[in-house]
Amino acid sequence: MPNLVPKALRKPGKPGEGNGALSPEKLKEAPVDLVGWVDERTGASPFLTGLLFRKVPKGTNWYYTLGSATLFAFLVQAITGVFLAMFYVPSPVEAYGSITHITNDVFLGEFVRGMHKWGATTMIILIFLHMARTFFFGAYKYPRELNWVIGVVLIILTLVMGLTGYLLPFDQRSYWATIVAMNITATGPILGPYLADFLRAGAEFEATTLSRFYALHMMLVPGLIIALIGAHLYLVVKLGTTAPPWVRAESKPKSLREEKV
Amino acid sequence: MADPANNKNGGAAGGNEAPERPKPAGYFEGETMTRRAAFAVAGQAFGGVAAAGVLLPVVGFAVAPIFDRPEERWEAVGPVDAFSDDTYRQAVITLRDGIGEAGKTTVYIRRGNPSRFEGESADEFIAISTRCAHLGCPVRFVEAAGSFICPCHGGVYDFEGKVLGGPPVRPLDRFQTRVRDGQVEVGPRYSVTNSLKPVRSRDPGEFTGGIWEYLYPPRPSTPPAP
Structure with a gap:
């Protein structure tokens, strides 16, 4: 079976193999495939092969997929959210009607809305499982503290997504839940009342409260989340992952003693 | 005296005069800031003003409703x-x-x-x-x-x-x-x-x-x- 991976993205040879120089045959090879053409102009293949073939510690197991699972849940939310936005109307008079229209009339509308609704819950569960894995495996320790901090900010932003998205169906439950949430915000001393006014765009539930939540839910917060996920992944690749706590380091003291003898 | 070899020789000889370095473009006697530093500061100031020119109105736009009191209704x-x-x-x-x-x-x-x-x-x-x-x-x-x-x-x-x-x-x-x-x-x-x-x-x-x-x-x- 021919190797389907383009040449530029194949696993690089191990260090020490060959003399490091390009062979004349290799130099003669002009990139004929599309990936090679792009690679010759971007020089992206060292970065990509470094990303795809990076070393992982012994003992890496299924718990290490929780971060990717959270990322996948976020992508599901992003994609279904874009398509829901095609039918949703962020106006207090029309919002509920547009949601029932999506659910009852639009082809596969109930399915896409269901994915977005249940995907939100799934993402919250996965992000906390991912956090628990990091905590119990001690993967937050030096030099990965900054990545823990970024992850905590990402959890907060995900909860903000849950809060702002909850209002959008605009039924009784979401309306009153949001009223309560904004009033909880207002109970913070000194700044709380102004913060609640900012969220509501006024002293009561205003004409622009819903569109404000909509703008936060589909533009500002997702933008921040995407930027921070980028930083999070950069640090994961840069620093590497940790071995689980039950995998011991190669017995170094023993070999030291042997050397002494 | 741009040649590093000359500088090295001067140093080895223990001469008192400091090795002279080439003057950057735009140098004049008594300057307090190099041309390069001045342009760096000016460039960052310009970028800051441009960013503030966009951000301040936008943030004000979002915060304005806090200061807005609707007309009384009876x-x-x-x-x-x-x-x-x-x-x-x-x-x-x-x-x-x-x-x-x-x-x-x-x-x-x-x-x-x-x-x-x-x-x-x-x-x-x-x-x-x-x-x-x-x-x-x-x-x-x-x-x-x-x-x-x-x-x-x-x-x-x-x-x-x-x-x-x-x-x-x-x-x-x-x-x-x-x-x-x-x-x-x-x-x-x-x-x-x-x-x-x-x-x-x-x-x-x-x-x-x-x-x-x-x-x-x-x-x-x-x-x-x-």
Whole structure:
């Protein structure tokens, strides 16, 4: 079976193999495939092969997929959210009607809305499982503290997504839940009342409260989340992952003693 | 003296004169800042001004509603004779126009009862807001119990709106009332202290009176107390 991976993205040879120089045959090879053409102009293949073939510690197991699972849940939310936005109307008079229209009339509308609704819950569960894995495996320790901090900010932003998205169906439950949430915000001393006014765009539930939540839910917060996920992944690749706590380091003291003898 | 080899030789010879380096472009005698540094500062200042020119208006645009007070609304809720002083009558008023049900609220209205409550007069009208003082759920007046009860977290208020039990932090808010052409009209909302002294409207969950007036400062978006 021919190797389907383009040449530029194949696993690089191990260090020490060959003399490091390009062979004349290799130099003669002009990139004929599309990936090679792009690679010759971007020089992206060292970065990509470094990303795809990076070393992982012994003992890496299924718990290490929780971060990717959270990322996948976020992508599901992003994609279904874009398509829901095609039918949703962020106006207090029309919002509920547009949601029932999506659910009852639009082809596969109930399915896409269901994915977005249940995907939100799934993402919250996965992000906390991912956090628990990091905590119990001690993967937050030096030099990965900054990545823990970024992850905590990402959890907060995900909860903000849950809060702002909850209002959008605009039924009784979401309306009153949001009223309560904004009033909880207002109970913070000194700044709380102004913060609640900012969220509501006024002293009561205003004409622009819903569109404000909509703008936060589909533009500002997702933008921040995407930027921070980028930083999070950069640090994961840069620093590497940790071995689980039950995998011991190669017995170094023993070999030291042997050397002494 | 741009040649490094010359400099090295000079140093090795132990000469006192410092090795002379080539002058950067634009150098003049007595300059305090190199041309390069000046351009770096100017470039960053220009970028900062450009960023502020975009960000400040945008943030101001989003924050402006905090300082905006809508016009006072007065809404007629029924003729003077329709209200008694021993029970409440319900009315639905509009707080915000153009947003359908979300802009409306229920109000309980009665005539003042000087024989039962000190400080009330028979020709004034009391309008009680249904917004629970705990977290803003809608309370309901239960005739048989003579009290207001909140469905969310079990707040209970007496006939005057004072807290009887549950989590609420202050009595129920009230609306200003007046009589025009034989009709009772309901106006802006205000909050009260535990002794029913009117204060500027607060959000639910915020204490009133004493030091709390400073910890929960009045907001520009609400009208002053009557």
